[in-house]
Amino acid sequence: MDIKLRERIDSIISKMTLKEKIGQLNQEAVSPKDLEKIKERVRNGELGSIILASTATAGNDAQEKVYYEVIDEIQKTAVEESRMGIPLLFGRDIIHGYTTVFPVPLALSAMFNPDLVKTAYSHIAKETKNNGVNWTFAPMIDISRDSRWGRCIEGIGEDPYVGGVMAEAIVKGFQGEELSPSSVAATAKHFIGYGAAEGGRDYDKTEISDYTLRNFYLPPFKKAIDAGCATVMNSFNEINGTSTAASKKLLRKMLKGELSFEGFVISDWGSVEKLVFFGQASDKKEAAKIAINAGMDMDMVCRAFFDNLEALVSEGKVSEATIDEAVSRILGVKLKLGLFENPYVVRQDINIEETEDCAEKCADEAMVLLKNNENILPLKKEAAVLFAGPMLSEKHSLMGSWSADGDVTRVKSIKEVLKESKVNAFFAESDYLWDGILPFVRMADAVVLTLGESRKVTGEANSLTKVELPAEQMEFIKRVHALGVKIIGVMAFGRPIALFDAEPYLDAILYIWHSGTRSAQSAVSALYGDVNPSGRLPMSFPRYTGQIPIYYNREKGAIPLNSYYGETNKRVHSYHDSLATPMYPFGYGLSYTEFSYGEITSDKTKISLKDLEAGDGFSLSITVKNTGEREGAEVTQVYITDKVSSMVRPIKELKAFSKNVLKPGEEVKLNFFIDFEKLGYYNDEGEFTVEEGEFDIWIGKDAYVTDKITVTVE
Numbered sequence: 001m002d003i004k005l006r007e008r009i010d011s012i013i014s015k016m017t018l019k020e021k022i023g024q025l026n027q028e029a030v031s032p033k034d035l036e037k038i039k040e041r042v043r044n045g046e047l048g049s050i051i052l053a054s055t056a057t058a059g060n061d062a063q064e065k066v067y068y069e070v071i072d073e074i075q076k077t078a079v080e081e082s083r084m085g086i087p088l089l090f091g092r093d094i095i096h097g098y099t100t101v102f103p104v105p106l107a108l109s110a111m112f113n114p115d116l117v118k119t120a121y122s123h124i125a126k127e128t129k130n131n132g133v134n135w136t137f138a139p140m141i142d143i144s145r146d147s148r149w150g151r152c153i154e155g156i157g158e159d160p161y162v163g164g165v166m167a168e169a170i171v172k173g174f175q176g177e178e179l180s181p182s183s184v185a186a187t188a189k190h191f192i193g194y195g196a197a198e199g200g201r202d203y204d205k206t207e208i209s210d211y212t213l214r215n216f217y218l219p220p221f222k223k224a225i226d227a228g229c230a231t232v233m234n235s236f237n238e239i240n241g242t243s244t245a246a247s248k249k250l251l252r253k254m255l256k257g258e259l260s261f262e263g264f265v266i267s268d269w270g271s272v273e274k275l276v277f278f279g280q281a282s283d284k285k286e287a288a289k290i291a292i293n294a295g296m297d298m299d300m301v302c303r304a305f306f307d308n309l310e311a312l313v314s315e316g317k318v319s320e321a322t323i324d325e326a327v328s329r330i331l332g333v334k335l336k337l338g339l340f341e342n343p344y345v346v347r348q349d350i351n352i353e354e355t356e357d358c359a360e361k362c363a364d365e366a367m368v369l370l371k372n373n374e375n376i377l378p379l380k381k382e383a384a385v386l387f388a389g390p391m392l393s394e395k396h397s398l399m400g401s402w403s404a405d406g407d408v409t410r411v412k413s414i415k416e417v418l419k420e421s422k423v424n425a426f427f428a429e430s431d432y433l434w435d436g437i438l439p440f441v442r443m444a445d446a447v448v449l450t451l452g453e454s455r456k457v458t459g460e461a462n463s464l465t466k467v468e469l470p471a472e473q474m475e476f477i478k479r480v481h482a483l484g485v486k487i488i489g490v491m492a493f494g495r496p497i498a499l500f501d502a503e504p505y506l507d508a509i510l511y512i513w514h515s516g517t518r519s520a521q522s523a524v525s526a527l528y529g530d531v532n533p534s535g536r537l538p539m540s541f542p543r544y545t546g547q548i549p550i551y552y553n554r555e556k557g558a559i560p561l562n563s564y565y566g567e568t569n570k571r572v573h574s575y576h577d578s579l580a581t582p583m584y585p586f587g588y589g590l591s592y593t594e595f596s597y598g599e600i601t602s603d604k605t606k607i608s609l610k611d612l613e614a615g616d617g618f619s620l621s622i623t624v625k626n627t628g629e630r631e632g633a634e635v636t637q638v639y640i641t642d643k644v645s646s647m648v649r650p651i652k653e654l655k656a657f658s659k660n661v662l663k664p665g666e667e668v669k670l671n672f673f674i675d676f677e678k679l680g681y682y683n684d685e686g687e688f689t690v691e692e693g694e695f696d697i698w699i700g701k702d703a704y705v706t707d708k709i710t711v712t713v714e
């Protein structure tokens with residue numbers, strides 16, 4: 001830490017009473033309706049932060065609106081009327097947009113475009129700051145291999161590399177290159193393992209070995225912290241026999257120690273108190289003692305710290321040095337944000353059109369074309385196309401979970417966008433039963449069925465046992481199919497769903513996710529070819545729910561066959577009622593054009609471990625060419641495996657990618673530098689290591705890629 005900053009923090013702390021210090025560790029959810037009460041508490045130095053949320057599951061509940069004038073009024077009380085004059089942090093869950101809503105984070109991962117993610121979040125940060133929120137509880141960077149878990153839509157998918165890239169892009173989008181007065185402080189959450197909830201049941205227990213934790217769940221957090229993320233939130237789950245809120249090993253040793261995290265740890269909603277539910281503490285007082293000693297710095301909403309720390313210090317169960325450390329971390333963030341100098345909201349002009357255009361660009365790039373038989377897509381503008389299905393007039397669900405601040409009046413439905421477009425579309429109302437389409441279907445060259453799920457079955461506390469098409473939508477598809485017409489499925493889901501039953505009835509599938517304010521514009525542009533889909537799957541899509549968890553970077557199995565990659569001819573690994581391969585693999589996505597790959601070359605076939613350790617590496621090259629007739633973007637993916645190593649390693653792991661827009665006939669030579677970090681892994685001792693021997697390196701279009709080169713580390 002900068003010496004000047006350290007001195008400033010120490011000087012503030014030296015003037016604080018114990019009570020004032022404890023106040024800094026306290027965050028409460030207070031309604032602006034109780035303004036006078038809040039101001040009184042702020043005046044007394046009882047709060048370090050206010051969470052602007054009225055319920056614990058803010059993602060799907062209507063939330064009280066935030067008025068920046070009220071925030072300023074409360075801040076004025078803190079700065080001018082409290083003894084220490086320490087400004088407050090105002091936190092709110094700004095997950096994928098404020099009034100302008102961007103695609104849900106999982107869909108943003110599907111873009112495989114970190115620069116655009118960063119730009120998106122810098123727009124989001126502006127709207128956030130303009131509304132007085134100086135701290136957001138994002139990015140959520142929980143790895144998830146289970147789309148039953150409603151919160152997988154808020155995360156970054158199944159891959160640690162993509163997770164790391166997303167973490168860095170989102171943190172920098174919110175905070176800039178470093179935490180500064182123009183930043184919105186970000187929160188890397190939920191530390192750690194929340195995405196591994198058993199059975200996909202939200203808040204359920206997790207069991208994650210150290211090896212898996214370090215190699216899969218930790219990397220996105222490492223990247224977020226390296227990018228300067230101001231705060232980290234613990235996760236609700238119990239992991240390997242302890243709640244994360246009680247884990248010294250995770251919070252103090254791993255996060256603050258190994259990862260050198262300098263910001264502060266905020267508890268998830270009431271998770272200090274939850275130590276009592278877990279049976280790790282007999283009451284809130286004991287919970288407070290355990291959590292602060294484990295490394296928790298700020299207590300969200302349950303007042304366990306506020307009500308008990310003074311007594312715990314006088315009883316010698318918590319040292320004042322521990323309190324000082326937590327206060328110092330919180331003050332560090334406040335000082336870096338410049339809140340002492342500029343505590344009030346600075347309103348900037350926001351160009352809404354520009355923000356929405358960026359949201360639309362994201363929605364364009366997030367869409368994944370899963371199937372396109374006989375190039376039925378893009379549709380011709382003059383073709384007679386019947387549009388039907390439950391998502392046709394939908395607006396709210398297109399915004400996805402966590403869109404309480406989203407301005408739905410700026411969202412257009414797919415039907416509205418089509419009506420404004422110069423295309424030959426006609427409609428059967430979505431809320432009709434399937435027979436509503438009968439009068440129209442015979443006039444249609446093709447039917448577009450807009451399918452999907454409500455945003456209210458996604459996000460927090462919204463898990464499902466079946467992630468297949470809802471039964472009535474499946475029935476709808478079959479009825480239309482029976483009429484012998486071509487069907488295009490436009491799918492507005494937050495999560496991956498299992499499409500084995502539906503796929504044979506559909507000639508094309510365009511997966512549009514819940515893509516925010518401009519979802520409908522993007523969907524229509526892609527259907528009619530004004531946008532060429534370029535999204536790639538950030539999670540493997542199962543055939544059936546029963547295959548979950550299904551993920552590409554799984555460790556090698558006991559029999560030299562691997563179900564994920566289709567080597568199931570003897571059915572050894574397979575199920576009796578399904579192939580074990582995914583419906584669509586990780587990294588998969590089609591385009592309206594075609595791409596071809598040249599040979600993979602490397603500037604070295606051998607490299608010494610010493611050179612790698614000294615920072616050297618080798619460079620791989622490959623040429624990608626657009627061989628089709630349209631401009632399009634290809635996502636070139638680099639996967640690596642260590643062929644023989646002392647631990648069982650994954651079959652393939654993504655280590656780099658590059659997204660390139662190519663005109664018809666255009667080709668590009670791509671170079672990928674492979675170094676110690678890309679070849680290494682955490683072994684059983686928790687050491688990051690590269691082992692000697694051969695490494696296979698594949699370069700191509702998705703996790704099924706077969707073209708590879710072998711390089712030896714000696």
Ligand code: BGC
Pocket residue numbers: 053055056057058093137189268269460
């Ligand atoms: C969620 C967090 C969220 C917090 C505050 C919790 O229920 O798990 O992700 O940031 O509420 O709204």
